[in-house]
Amino acid sequence: MTVWAVDVAIIGAGTAGLSARAEVAKRTDSYMVFDPGPYGTTCARTACMPSKAFLQSAHDFHRRRTFDDLGITGAEHLRADGAGVLGATRKIRDRLVEGVKQGMEDWRQTHLVQCAPRFSADGSLQADDTSYLARATIVATGSRPVVPQDWYDRFGERILTTDDFFELENLPRRIAVVGLGAAGLELGQAMARLGVEVMGFDPSATIGGLADPVLQDRLRESLDAEMVIVRAQVDLSEGKDGAIKVQWDEGEAEVDCVLAAMGRKPELGDLGLSHLGIDLAEDGLPDLSQGQLNPPGTRVYFAGDSGRGPALLHEASDEGHVAGYFAARDQDALFRRRVPLAIVFCEPQIALAGATWDELEARGEEIVIGEASFDRAGRIQLQRESGGALRVYAERATARLLGAAILAPEAEHLGHLIASAIEHEDDLSALLRMPAYHPTHEEVLRRALRATLKKCDVDVPEIELVRCKETPVDCDEG
Known part of the structure; x- marks a missing residue:
């Protein structure tokens, strides 16, 4: 059997694995990526991107129901061709997958091993007839759907x-x-x-x-x-x-x-991690503390769906880059995660930023909640959309913004805005100083912020409250 020593082994060529490779390659050329395929990342092949392409067709077709209100006739003649929608979805999916594959061309001939490796009793990685001795290993094997x-x-x-x-x-x-x-x-x-x-x-x-x-x-x-x-x-x-x-x-x-x-469940069971003294918990994941990617005393780093972070693309990318950075330097991978942000692209959209209801409910009266409705908002009326609501969570004693849950058209943008404010440790007054153009969904956010601030035990300069009041011309009740 051939024995090959490398600085870093990367198991998996998905989002986390490719992000890790990009960081490792900045530091050393002594690395190998292991993946039997198919290539193109889960996001591009079967998850984020094709689902959003499919959704776009569905939402656009559904939009025909408002055409009469917009002065557009002929909607009754529109038909959805299921086969055509799926074909169009695959077309954009394949283009995105091909883009990922092209991004691998510069290194795949020299650094890609097209098989799934397994750790042996001596701690080396076995792949076909070669034994790889890696100083550090990044595990980014992804996950598979749960089906009985x-x-x-x-x-x-x-x-x-x-x-x-x-x-x-x-x-x-x-x-x-x-x-x-x-x-x-x-x-x-x-x-x-x-x-x-x-x-x-x-x-x-x-x-x-x-x-x-x-x-x-x-x-x-x-x-x-x-x-x-x-x-x-x-x-x-x-x-x-x-x-x-x-x-x-x-x-x-x-x-x-x-x-x-x-x-989905992690693809870690057949990797032979027990040979490294790494045991998996009942959920099939390694026991890692918040913001840590490698178990103490090891140089095995877990990223993406193989780790304990949220199963989201931006989190997998973060973890991959961080794991690659520290693995190439033979250091523990510790980092502070971004403010939690989750978005569901149904209609109305769901956006969750910061702490969630489940996380805050136990704190009882320490938390205040303010709410505002989108039902008659000016922007909603102009778009002929259905309504929704926004709930803001804050700390009563300080008015510090902790989180928000949004159910509304285009909630994704408010979700990003609120996550950014939480990252900067803004209180409600600071976010209220943000301009709110008319007519936009941000006007509804401002109402929710005011409603929340009224419940907090803080003093706010009167002038700040005055200038954040509603416009005297109420366009939302027309």
Whole structure:
């Protein structure tokens, strides 16, 4: 067996692995990247990007319902071609994947090992007939969808995941979406808007990651007009004429296929980490403290879905760069994470910035909450959009902004703004000094900030309150 010594081994060529490679390559040319393929990152191939391309078609088609209000005629003649939408989605998906592959061209011939390695008893990495002795190793093996094995055994290709959804030749007539996190909610609503009969199932009250109970009710009310949502666990059995029967405590229904959107699990079980003295917790992840990427005493760094950070692209990229930086320098990888930010691209959008309802609820009266509605906001009326609401969380004693939950059109932009304010440790008064152009969604944010500030135990200069009042011409109630 050939033995090859390298400074850094990188297992995985997804977002985290490629980010790590970019940092390692700045410091040393003695590295290898291990990945059997397919290449192109999960984001580009099966997750963030194709789902948003698919959503764009669905949301644009749904927009036809407002055409009469806009003075545009002929909407009744528009039709959605499911096969065409999926084909257009794959076209943009393939272009993005090709872009990632082209970014690997400069190094793949000399630094890419196209197989999955495994640690041996002596701590080396075994890949085909070569043993790699690495001073440091970055583990960025990603994750795979969670699906009960018996579902696959009984129903085969009728069970879909986000890994294969975009390979469908056409959209089904009826589908059950099991799991209403970000992926299930986005794809479920998109299919409903393209004419599919959609039933969504999740035993949790939290759908789309939205834990705030006030906004949960508003979200469900909005979605009920488009798809059936059932808060329940389900069992599957054979239905009539090749259908799948979906059963829950209070009912049953038949669908043509099931989209399993029940989360993802890390791809770490077959790596042989126990040979390095690294044990995995019950959730399949290493035991790491907040902001730490390598277990103490080791030079094995975990990034992306292999680590304990949020399973989001910007977090995976951060972790990859940080892991690569410290691995190349033979140092512990410790860093401060960004302010949490999560966005779901359903309509209305969900944006969560900073601390969440679940994290703050236990603090009771220490926390104040201010709310404002988008229902009659000027910008909403002009866009002929449905409404929504914004909830701001702050510390009562200091008026320090802690977090926000937003359910509104284009909530992504307010989410970024609030996350930035939290990062800069702004209080409510500081954010209120931000100009709010008219007509914009930021005007609604300002109302929520005022409502929250009134509940805080702080003194605010009167002039600051005066200048942040509403305009005397109320354009939101017309």
